[in-house]
Amino acid sequence: MIHIMKLAVGIRDIAHLQSVQQARAEARGDLTVRRAYTRNKPVRPDADEGSMYWVIQGVMRCRQKLLSFETELDAEGKRYCLFLLDPEIVPLVPTRKSAFQGWRYLEPQDAPPDLIPGADGEPPPDEMLRELRSLGLI
Numbered sequence: 001m002i003h004i005m006k007l008a009v010g011i012r013d014i015a016h017l018q019s020v021q022q023a024r025a026e027a028r029g030d031l032t033v034r035r036a037y038t039r040n041k042p043v044r045p046d047a048d049e050g051s052m053y054w055v056i057q058g059v060m061r062c063r064q065k066l067l068s069f070e071t072e073l074d075a076e077g078k079r080y081c082l083f084l085l086d087p088e089i090v091p092l093v094p095t096r097k098s099a100f101q102g103w104r105y106l107e108p109q110d111a112p113p114d115l116i117p118g119a120d121g122e123p124p125p126d127e128m129l130r131e132l133r134s135l136g137l138i
Contacts, residue, residue, distance in 0.1 A: 002042060002050035003106040004083070005060065005097065013126060014062050017054060018089055025087070033067060034085040038103055041069055041081035052085055053092070053106055060095040060112055064088065091115040094129050 011017045021034045028035075036052065051063040065086035071079055095112040 001108065002044055002066065003053060003108060003111050004042060004050065004066070004103050005053045005055060005100075005106040006036060006038070006083075006103040007100070008054045008056045011054075011056050013056060014089060014091060017056065017062065021087070021089075031087070034064065034087050036083040036085060038081050038083070039079075040102075041071055042105070044105065051111075052083055053111060054089075055097045058096060058099070060092060060097050062089045062091050063111075063114075064090070094133060 008017055011020065022031075025031050025034060050066045052066055053060050053063045055061070065088070067084040067086055070082040070084065072082060074080055091114070092112045093115050
């Protein structure tokens with residue numbers, strides 16, 4: 001199993017990530033899968049299943065199941081990798097991450113746990129999560 005951490009550049013929060021992915025899927029005419037791309041494909045032998053962990057504004061906030069990878073060529077003939085992702089976005093216990101470029105492998109023991117939804121089935125609001133984190137409670 002492989003876990004990959006990727007920066008969500010230009011994304012404000014989980015809802016924004018979801019709306020951007022939805023709009024791109026609608027433009028492609030394929031709502032069954034979401035896509036993210038990068039220059040280099042993961043090469044670890046266990047790269048057949050796992051999750052993409054999204055870092056949004058310096059905080060690991062959510063994950064999506066990795067369905068597969070595809071390698072394609074851009075208009076200039078350079079190779080790039082498409083991460084094919086499940087449309088479901090799973091919120092995580094917010095975890096700070098220092099800056100990096102592109103993507104990084106994430107060891108399973110370093111992956112934050114899924115955020116347990118509240119009584120209404122929704123994760124806590126961002127403001128509440130920020131306050132809990134500032135108090136050292138999460």
